Amino acid sequence: MTDLNALPTAAVLGATGCVGREVCAALGRAGYDVLAVARGPRPDLAPHAFHALDVAAADPAALAALLTTARVEVVVNATGGWVSTEEAMHHAHVQLVDRLLAATALMPRRPRIVQVGTIHEYGFVPDGVPIDERVEPNPTTPYARTKHAGSEAVLAATRAGEADGVVLRAVNVCGPHTTRASFLGTVMAKLAEASEASESEGLELTIADARRDYVDVRDLADAVVRAARAPVVGQVINIGRGEAVSMRELVSLLVSASGIPPHAVRERSARVESKGGGWTQADITLAGRLLDWRPRIPLARAMADMWATDRAVRSAAHGRPAD
Secondary structure: OOOOOOOOEEEEEOOOOHHHHHHHHHHHHOOOEEEEEEOOOOHHHOOOEEEEOOHHHOOHHHHHHHHHHOOEEEEEEOOOOOOOOHHHHHHHHHHHHHHHHHHHOOOOOOOEEEEEEEHHHHOOOOOOOOEOOOOOOOOOOHHHHHHHHHHHHHHHHHHOOOOEEEEEEEOEEEOOOOOOOOHHHHHHHHHHHHHHOOOOOOEEEEEEOOEEOEEEHHHHHHHHHHHHHOOOOOOEEEEOOOOOEEHHHHHHHHHHHHOOOHHHEEEEEEOOOOOOOOEOOEOOHHHHHHHOOOOOOOHHHHHHHHHHHHHHHHHHHOOOOOO
């Protein structure tokens, strides 16, 4: 007998990452039971049911049984990241999606799939050009190519009537628990080291002359929840702030959040050599129209919360209270 009072269940793949953990929290606030799925648990996922699984290596039938038993109605794929090799990226971004689609095809009731893709799937665009969903994807890096392959697999299965999918192409994220593998995460680590040094000699930061769109991860999580419920199928939707902000401005906001005197930071210019190119600005008109979504968290607050969260994690690791 079906429990008419049961909450809908959403599974979040990659639940321990920066995006995944915020998606879990947002779905919980929105009234979902959450099944957090990742290769290993984290203590702060305790409010949610957790299943340890490498989805990219999972047997589709076993994955289908897991999702069916949990009565999953929504699957959010928040896995992947800036892993080291193209082979590792293929495993995380392509093979995982193939296993997921094979599993959902076996389920008696197919769940909605929300694929968290990336703005980098479009490739490089000229400075000053906002990127809307009509731009033909031209991924040029291993990260962008493999993420695009995963997104295209979801869209192709949806067009074939074999899945119920939607793809969110997100810009770079900031905010709580930003990975230290990212540019801002690297800057934050250097600022943390400088702030904890007994005698600081100042800090030199290399900053490229680039402008990029950044969105707080909590705003992205809100977009995911809306995409899980919206009556849109087979659609690509860009998620960002719709602003191209200079990297120097972003670093300045993070330095301000750290409390380190600005005069103690020396900037050194460099060529743009990152995976994201020198310019990104998402056109988020479609997200407003289809999801009734817009970014709400200012970048200054995102940087302050990113710093505060990182400091709390560092304090806990050293067994001391966070001030």
